[in-house]
Amino acid sequence: MxxxxxxxxxxxxxxxxxxxxxxxxxxxxxxxxxxxxxxxxxxxxxxxxxxxxxxxxxxxxxxxxxxxxxxxxxxxxxxxxxxxxxxxxxxRIGTLTQHSKELGRTFRADQLSLxxxxxxxxxxxxxxxxxxxxxxxxxxxxxxxxxxxxxxxxxxxxxxxxxxxxxxxxxxxxxxxxxxxxxxxxxxxxxxxxxxxxxxxxxxxxxxxxxxxxxxxxxxxxxxxxxxxxxxxxxxxxxxxxxxxxxxxxxxxxxxxxxxxxxxxxxxxxIAEARPARVIAIDDDGGEPALIASGSLAAFRCAYGRLRPVGDGVVIDRTCAAALGIAEGADISHVART
Incomplete structure (x- = not known):
């Protein structure tokens, strides 16, 4: 599934x-x-x-x-x-601190401010x-x-x-x-x-x-x-x-x-770990587990898949490629599934 x-x-x-x-x-x-x-x-x-x-x-x-x-x-x-x-x-939770010299005590009261x-x-x-x-x-x-x-x-x-x-x-x-x-x-x-x-x-x-x-x-x-x-x-x-x-x-x-x-x-x-890449091949293995996204705005898709770097691009598994509706040559972004 x-x-x-x-x-x-x-x-x-x-x-x-x-x-x-x-x-x-x-x-x-x-x-x-x-x-x-x-x-x-x-x-x-x-x-x-x-x-x-x-x-x-x-x-x-x-x-x-x-x-x-x-x-x-x-x-x-x-x-x-x-x-x-x-x-x-x-x-916003804040604290008001007040001190009474006569009582020799310090009071701290939490406040909620809109x-x-x-x-x-x-x-x-x-x-x-x-x-x-x-x-x-x-x-x-x-x-x-x-x-x-x-x-x-x-x-x-x-x-x-x-x-x-x-x-x-x-x-x-x-x-x-x-x-x-x-x-x-x-x-x-x-x-x-x-x-x-x-x-x-x-x-x-x-x-x-x-x-x-x-x-x-x-x-x-x-x-x-x-x-x-x-x-x-x-x-x-x-x-x-x-x-x-x-x-x-x-x-x-x-x-x-x-x-x-x-x-x-x-x-x-x-966001910090996301990396762009180009799909150069699609096979039955793919590689390491990853989140893979493709497309922009209404064409955006994201799915779990398997990915491995090869040369200047990456290889992804067929199931993920089908879920994303992409073929070889597609641009993607990816991050490790951890």
């Missing part, structure tokens, strides 16, 4: 909608709303069709396709410059793999394909990149962080707010969120404990991000308190 990453198409909407219904909430980039998903596909199609990337916030939606059946079994998204149309809000520090950065997100396909490294293929896409279209992306991880959500689908902080200002539960945000955007946050720093000591215990923690299902994603060079820099999501990971784009491991 062979899989490949490709650009999303209009006919992928039913597959995306079915996967969106499996996310369990808190997954803003993949809402279970057909109108929102269709808008994403429309926007992505326009960006894939644009040869000249500007400074605007472009969106590229990729899907994981079973080459044998044509079924879409996963998806991921890439944003070139967040916050260009609507403010991109985060909470900020748009990350505005203009690129973002990788919206990664979801169908529960029945969570084996064989397909989650890694989805995740790392985004970086090969960025490497092949580097001029369209910012020098800083972020990834927001879903925060702690309870068995009822609620968020302890939301209930303890924002929910008190909005008069709606987490699920309603999350859905509203996914469909209508962030502007309501600017209208109603408190602008002054929030002392975490004033939050309920459950909300405090959720700050900066990923959802249990996101721990593997967090480890993959850390392997790529991302780090938690004290920014959290304003809805569920999940961690926002950041990195310098050119320091991301897959």
């Amino acid at each position: 062979s899989f490949r990453i490709r650009a999303a198409r209009d006919e992928d909407l039913p597959h995306l909608y079915e996967m969106a219904k499996l996310t369990g909430g808190g997954f803003t980039n993949l809402p279970p709303d057909k109108r929102s998903l269709r808008a994403k596909l429309d926007r992505s199609r326009a960006c894939f069709a644009s040869a000249d990337g500007g400074a605007g916030d472009e969106l590229f939606v990729l899907v994981l396709e079973n080459v044998d059946t044509g079924q879409v079994r996963g998806t991921c998204q890439i944003f070139t410059h967040v916050g260009q149309h609507y403010p991109f809000y985060s909470y 900020t748009t520090d990350l505005e203009g950065a690129s973002e990788v997100g919206g990664l979801f793999l169908h529960p029945r396909e969570r084996a064989g490294g397909l989650g890694m293929l989805l995740a790392r394909s985004r970086y090969l896409f960025i490497a092949q279209h580097r001029a369209r992306f910012a020098d800083r990149i972020l990834a927001e991880l879903r925060g702690v959500i309870d068995e009822a689908g609620g968020s302890p962080f939301w209930d303890g902080l924002a929910g008190r200002f909005f008069g709606m539960n987490f699920q309603d707010a999350d859905q509203f945000n996914a469909i209508h955007g962030h502007q309501f946050i600017a209208d109603l969120f408190p602008k002054h720093p929030i002392y975490t000591a004033m939050l309920p215990e459950a909300a405090r404990h959720a700050i900066g923690l990923p959802h249990p299902s996101g721990r593997a994603a967090m480890r993959m991000l850390e392997t790529e060079g991302f780090a938690f820099d004290k920014y959290i999501d304003i809805f569920d308190g999940g961690p926002t990971m950041t990195a310098f784009t050119d320091k991301v491991r897959t």
Whole structure:
């Protein structure tokens, strides 16, 4: 069974909608709303069709396709410059230190400050793999394909990149962080707010969120404990991000308190290690395991394969070449599968 990453198409909407219904909430980039998903596909199609990337916030939606059946079994998204149309809000965790000479004590209080520090950065997100396909490294293929896409279209992306991880959500689908902080200002539960945000955007946050720093000591215990923690299902994603060079820099999501990971784009491991090459031969062996990508924009493809250098080019295996739809003479980029 062979899989490949490709650009999303209009006919992928039913597959995306079915996967969106499996996310369990808190997954803003993949809402279970057909109108929102269709808008994403429309926007992505326009960006894939644009040869000249500007400074605007472009969106590229990729899907994981079973080459044998044509079924879409996963998806991921890439944003070139967040916050260009609507403010991109985060909470920044800071510390205020105060000293009382009379008491002889020093007090340190953690604060949450509403900020748009990350505005203009690129973002990788919206990664979801169908529960029945969570084996064989397909989650890694989805995740790392985004970086090969960025490497092949580097001029369209910012020098800083972020990834927001879903925060702690309870068995009822609620968020302890939301209930303890924002929910008190909005008069709606987490699920309603999350859905509203996914469909209508962030502007309501600017209208109603408190602008002054929030002392975490004033939050309920459950909300405090959720700050900066990923959802249990996101721990593997967090480890993959850390392997790529991302780090938690004290920014959290304003809805569920999940961690926002950041990195310098050119320091991301897959981007830094990606190498261009020309395919000079295709055979039944190929060589060492690798991620191999070909094509640009809507023609972009990425798949696992085997590759070995020969002279001024490389040899790849037939299965990968078929998945990518390439022949001898094709230009590719590749990185070791580790």
